Amino acid sequence: MEQPVVIEEYNEKWPFEYQQEERKIKDALANKAIAIEHIGSTSVQGLGAKPIIDFMVGVRDLNEVEEFIEPLAKIGYEHVYHKEFPTRRFFRKGQRRAGTHHLHIYNYGSEEWKNNILFRDYLRTHPEVLKQYNQLKKELAEKYLNDRVAYTNAKNPFISDVIQKAKWSE
Template identity: 35%
Template sequence: MPSFEEITRHHDADPSESPWVNGPPGPETVTIVPYDPEWPRRYRALSARIRAALGEAALDVEHIGSTSVEGLAAKDVIDIDLTVADPRDERSYVPALERLGYFLVIREPSFHQHRCLRLTEPRVNLHVFGPDCPEAIRHRMFRDWLRAHPDDRARYERAKRAAVPGGGSVMDYNARKQQVVREIYDRLFRAAGML
């Protein structure tokens, strides 16, 4: 199990490392839509296909991100965390996921060996981490906090909507809402006695 220090540490990208498997993404229009009650059902179907394709290699599959929080407006993109024994061993999971239509877009050795695969239809970001990864723990904690704290859920939605103008890539959008995200993380970590 990671330490509190490992879980509460905010990650800043290593500027010497390009995580993009096929080059950085171009500009993309970010659209925030009202919460869709179909999102959990879509996740369950996606999760079942991932588990069937990977078998025992899928140690855990979790719905994370804004579409996992009832009532929260979001991009119409399902975010999923997949736990495998070793993200570096791409042969043990990438080919099976490619047969489902996923393609590898991010490889980040310096960030817990994070891998991200994308599915185009329906739109999915599939994040791959190893067991007891601090970032996967953070994702679940953030999701659960927003589910239980409507004030922070509303604050996060306002930050998301305010981050849309300005264009650029999804990474630019994420950077514009980062301060609010980190403030919410700090609040939830303090409430959990981790800071």
């Protein structure tokens, strides 16, 4: 069953949860991960979020991800195939549409990799934009309470705009 979209106030435990899980992921992937980053709203202090910890793992080649399926399964991550995202591999910990941790794997240094970091870091350093995004998320969560896909899609124009601003300010 689909969980409703609920935006919780920022929780100081999220970075700690990330660090604990990051160790397990590093162990499971051995030396295959070039970098692991905390992304998504739980990575931005003061930003409300769905209580899902997002990880981004950078690899040299997405074909390597086949080797990760079994080790990640042993620590509770299920591989979820998304044909609409050919440049990303995705793993979820927790139930479908109610995951507790999301693991996104990209080619290290790819456009998607850079955009995730640009967006996160821009929010971290621009309190006014963070406030706007927080407000938008709350409004969209009310509007799309039972439709996570619509909620996510409705955030995309704001996210794209922030990424463009971040690129211009580099």
